[in-house]
Amino acid sequence: MKFLPVALTLAFTLTSVDAFSSIGKSLPSLIDIYCMGYSYYIQRTLGSDKWCRSFAYPHLFTVSPLPAFPNLGDVFKIVKEPCEKCSAVVVEAKVEQEGVSMYIGIDSDSYGHTNRPGNGGIRLLNYKTRESAIADAVRLAKGMTRKHDMFRTGFSGAKVVVKSDHKDLSVIQRRKLMQNVASALHAFEGGMYTGCDLNTSDRDMDYLVEATDEKYVLAGRNSQVDTNVATASSVIGSIIGTLQAMSGSDDISELIFTVQGCGKVGSTVAKELVRLGAKNVQTCDLFPESAKIQGCTPIKDWARTPCDFLVPCANSLAITEDVAANFPAGIKYCVGATNSPFANDKAREIFEKRGVMHIPESISSAGAILADSVEWYDIDLYQTVEPAKMYGWIRDISRVKASDLAAHAGQEPQHVTSNLSNVVPEREGEPVGKDFETWIEDNLSSTETLIIGGGLAGTATAFSLAEKGVNSTLVEQGSSIAPASASSNGDSRMYRKMYSSEFFSKMQSKALDRWADVERKSGSSLLQENGLLFYGEDTSETVEGSVLGALKVMERLGLPHKFYATGDDIANAYPALESCRGKPYSGVCEDTAGHIRASKACEAMAKAAGDKCDVKLNSKIVSLNTNGEGGKVVAVTEDGKTIKADNCVISCGPWTNDVLDLAGLPRLNLDIWQVQWGHYEVSEEASASIPQAFHFRKENGIDGGLYYVFPSSATESIQNGGKSYVKVGVDFPTGHALADMSSFNYQGSEEVLKLIDEWVEEHLPSVGKRIDSYCSPYTMTKDSYFVMDKLADNVAVFSGGSGRAFKFGPLLGDCVASLLTGEKAPVDLAPFSAKRAASLSSPEVGQAVVA
Numbered sequence: 001m002k003f004l005p006v007a008l009t010l011a012f013t014l015t016s017v018d019a020f021s022s023i024g025k026s027l028p029s030l031i032d033i034y035c036m037g038y039s040y041y042i043q044r045t046l047g048s049d050k051w052c053r054s055f056a057y058p059h060l061f062t063v064s065p066l067p068a069f070p071n072l073g074d075v076f077k078i079v080k081e082p083c084e085k086c087s088a089v090v091v092e093a094k095v096e097q098e099g100v101s102m103y104i105g106i107d108s109d110s111y112g113h114t115n116r117p118g119n120g121g122i123r124l125l126n127y128k129t130r131e132s133a134i135a136d137a138v139r140l141a142k143g144m145t146r147k148h149d150m151f152r153t154g155f156s157g158a159k160v161v162v163k164s165d166h167k168d169l170s171v172i173q174r175r176k177l178m179q180n181v182a183s184a185l186h187a188f189e190g191g192m193y194t195g196c197d198l199n200t201s202d203r204d205m206d207y208l209v210e211a212t213d214e215k216y217v218l219a220g221r222n223s224q225v226d227t228n229v230a231t232a233s234s235v236i237g238s239i240i241g242t243l244q245a246m247s248g249s250d251d252i253s254e255l256i257f258t259v260q261g262c263g264k265v266g267s268t269v270a271k272e273l274v275r276l277g278a279k280n281v282q283t284c285d286l287f288p289e290s291a292k293i294q295g296c297t298p299i300k301d302w303a304r305t306p307c308d309f310l311v312p313c314a315n316s317l318a319i320t321e322d323v324a325a326n327f328p329a330g331i332k333y334c335v336g337a338t339n340s341p342f343a344n345d346k347a348r349e350i351f352e353k354r355g356v357m358h359i360p361e362s363i364s365s366a367g368a369i370l371a372d373s374v375e376w377y378d379i380d381l382y383q384t385v386e387p388a389k390m391y392g393w394i395r396d397i398s399r400v401k402a403s404d405l406a407a408h409a410g411q412e413p414q415h416v417t418s419n420l421s422n423v424v425p426e427r428e429g430e431p432v433g434k435d436f437e438t439w440i441e442d443n444l445s446s447t448e449t450l451i452i453g454g455g456l457a458g459t460a461t462a463f464s465l466a467e468k469g470v471n472s473t474l475v476e477q478g479s480s481i482a483p484a485s486a487s488s489n490g491d492s493r494m495y496r497k498m499y500s501s502e503f504f505s506k507m508q509s510k511a512l513d514r515w516a517d518v519e520r521k522s523g524s525s526l527l528q529e530n531g532l533l534f535y536g537e538d539t540s541e542t543v544e545g546s547v548l549g550a551l552k553v554m555e556r557l558g559l560p561h562k563f564y565a566t567g568d569d570i571a572n573a574y575p576a577l578e579s580c581r582g583k584p585y586s587g588v589c590e591d592t593a594g595h596i597r598a599s600k601a602c603e604a605m606a607k608a609a610g611d612k613c614d615v616k617l618n619s620k621i622v623s624l625n626t627n628g629e630g631g632k633v634v635a636v637t638e639d640g641k642t643i644k645a646d647n648c649v650i651s652c653g654p655w656t657n658d659v660l661d662l663a664g665l666p667r668l669n670l671d672i673w674q675v676q677w678g679h680y681e682v683s684e685e686a687s688a689s690i691p692q693a694f695h696f697r698k699e700n701g702i703d704g705g706l707y708y709v710f711p712s713s714a715t716e717s718i719q720n721g722g723k724s725y726v727k728v729g730v731d732f733p734t735g736h737a738l739a740d741m742s743s744f745n746y747q748g749s750e751e752v753l754k755l756i757d758e759w760v761e762e763h764l765p766s767v768g769k770r771i772d773s774y775c776s777p778y779t780m781t782k783d784s785y786f787v788m789d790k791l792a793d794n795v796a797v798f799s800g801g802s803g804r805a806f807k808f809g810p811l812l813g814d815c816v817a818s819l820l821t822g823e824k825a826p827v828d829l830a831p832f833s834a835k836r837a838a839s840l841s842s843p844e845v846g847q848a849v850v851a
């Protein structure tokens with residue numbers, strides 16, 4: 001220890017040298033001495049390493065000597081040394097262009113260490129002063145250390161801060177700048193890795209990769225992993241983990257979320273919250289267009305709009321003391337992607353005192369550095385892995401960490417900070433990135449049949465396969481069977497034999513027997529007989545058939561029915577339809593028709609499949625290989641789980657082509673209609689006389705003419721103080737048919753709603769005001785026949801329900817199951833071929849069979 005005083009003197013002399021060139025080639029030995037001196041300096045100041053405990057996760061902090069950098073003198077000057085209050089070193093690196101300077105903040109223990117290098121992105125800003133840039137480099141590097149330590153990524157904190165004197169950042173010569181960054185990285189010899197941050201882009205990374213010879217850049221290179229989605233995954237995982245710890249449930253459906261900032265991360269978080277079942281997701285962005293996200297409600301002022309859960313995904317320091325104190329009552333949680341969301345500790349404490357549980361961004365926004373950890377420790381895996389597996393892993397470990405922290409804090413927001421060190425792993429040990437491969441293996445399951453989609457078709461197939469003793473796994477992207485976004489959701493679907501096509505009429509008879517099986521095996525009452533009246537003018541055949549076409553089939557098949565030859569006959573039989581009087585109408589009624597409790601029926605079929613079917617909710621398939629090893633189907637869910645199966649059923653309704661795309665299978669010729677409906681209040685007395693009915697009228701502009709009404713006995717989920725409601729909807733699309741669901745508007749159109757309101761006013765005058773409205777998808781084929789076929793030896797598909805599939809549910813399940821088991825199908829499947837002209841492009845089976 002004798003040499004230490006000398007080392008110290010030399011060290012401080014050295015650090016005051018203010019020129020790159022003044023340190024010559026003999027530098028290494030001097031720097032060695034400096035480093036020893038620095039180590040001594042720390043020890044001396046602290047007396048022990050206890051001092052370090054006051055910041056970061058210091059019980060893990062080990063003081064190690066700063067190593068030497070052979071190129072230090074050529075490339076850097078040290079502009080900030082570690083001091084009593086701050087462990088970070090900042091060096092200024094050479095930049096060869098006017099008005100631009102670069103500061104690299106490295107948290108001291110990683111300074112020059114290749115075994116635990118510094119890691120942090122490149123931030124480019126128009127800082128006002130050199131001091132503010134240096135201060136930011138320190139703040140950000142230390143923040144990065146907290147993140148890296150939190151998960152033991154194998155890195156320590158660092159940041160490259162580029163100060164531009166130009167407000168207009170576009171004048172900066174990026175390639176040149178990246179070459180300078182590369183020189184700095186080379187000089188660190190593996191002691192520092194970097195990637196994108198504010199105002200640096202993939203293009204910059206391309207320059208940097210070129211200039212570093214692909215070294216020292218962790219930016220998702222040559223991989224499909226998107227670091228923004230990785231970050232969003234840690235936000236989602238932390239949200240779920242927080243809720244699990246705080247409320248014992250991860251049900252987000254009734255919570256009101258505000259996602260502040262809808263850039264790449266925020267928008268991904270918002271969409272995912274919607275998919276996971278959140279009904280109330282408010283979005284806010286400086287650019288109002290960015291806040292328009294399917295299923296979300298844009299708001300103007302995030303700080304003044306009440307919510308349960310604030311998800312900051314925008315600018316740092318936005319939650320000021322004022323915002324925290326005046327945020328509307330009711331807020332319970334704050335978890336997001338923003339680094340340093342609070343303007344200062346006081347602001348955070350105000351939230352804490354108000355009982356707002358905040359999970360620090362060292363957990364909730366660590367996604368990108370977790371990906372970095374894999375990129376650094378297993379580059380081959382990183383470059384070849386399905387991104388969803390990476391996102392799923394990140395979500396999972398963030399969930400566990402957030403949940404652990406909230407539990408350690410005893411669910412008390414004020415105890416979060418003091419408990420952070422309890423969830424930080426020891427610094428010694430394998431980096432987290434090395435766990436990823438094991439996680440993938442632990443999250444792999446196998447089954448006989450993978451059923452993708454938990455609407456009518458998927459659940460019916462599971463039911464049928466279970467009866468045949470076949471094991472299946474049913475994956476549903478939504479948070480429930482038949483989720484609200486699907487075609488199968490709701491209280492009611494009509495069943496009827498009254499078709500203009502004998503084929504469908506006969507199919508209904510067979511299907512009713514199978515519905516009886518479902519009711520018996522599930523112990524649920526699913527079908528209710530209300531009768532059904534077809535009435536209206538002579539429209540000729542429509543997508544729903546016609547009054548006279550249905551009459552003919554009823555007569556031909558000898559099915560019981562009543563016929564009304566005039567509008568007066570209808571008005572006399574149904575007083576609620578008085579408006580038919582005097583009109584050139586006819587009607588036909590099938591007394592044994594009724595409604596099926598739609599969502600309940602899907603649940604019942606899944607339930608009746610029992611332990612033969614493993615139902616996985618919130619499990620969106622994002623990758624599908626139908627020709628995996630050994631001819632197996634290999635699918636990956638959005639939360640990173642791998643499912644292997646002998647064969648699979650694609651029963652994804654309006655999302656069918658998206659899933660076919662994933663598998664590289666040919667698309668089907670499907671159109672998606674946006675169909676609207678709503679509930680109307682009605683007095684108990686009036687409701688008794690309103691039948692289940694279908695009104696046929698001729699098309700007139702945007703009014704497609706076809707309207708239906710369900711009686712109050714078919715609206716059981718609408719409960720409101722003993723009042724009664726009828727359901728009214730249209731059987732024509734809002735606007736043009738869509739090719740996929742990306743632009744589907746679940747709000748529907750005001751114009752069509754107006755049409756429905758006017759129809760009710762004119763045709764059901766006893767009915768009161770509308771209390772809600774919905775827009776749901778129909779998946780239409782060109783000939784209104786479904787698609788039920790095999791697309792490959794191990795792939796069956798059901799799609800194109802064409803607004804009529806529900807009534808045939810369990811029978812369709814039998815048909816799809818038979819495609820996989822090789823048994824004879826219960827109905828002729830030829831009209832449902834995927835190879836028929838109507839399901840490809842030109843209508844051959846075509847219009848003649850529209851029923």
Ligand SMILES: Cc1cc2nc3c(=O)[nH]c(=O)nc-3n(C[C@H](O)[C@H](O)[C@H](O)COP(=O)(O)OP(=O)(O)OC[C@H]3O[C@@H](n4cnc5c(N)ncnc54)[C@H](O)[C@@H]3O)c2cc1C
Nearest residue numbers: 453455456457477487488494621653801803804805806807
């Ligand atoms: C308003 C309305 C009224 C109707 N009225 C009647 C009627 O009176 N009588 C009648 O017989 N029929 C009626 N229909 C038609 C019938 O409801 C549909 O044909 C039927 O429900 C379609 O079921 P499906 O399983 O094909 O599709 P869906 O119910 O849409 O199910 C597809 C499922 O796949 C899931 N999914 C999609 N992609 C993925 C993925 N990548 N990973 C995991 N899961 C995924 C979706 O979330 C969805 O739950 C009506 C339809 C609507 C919309």
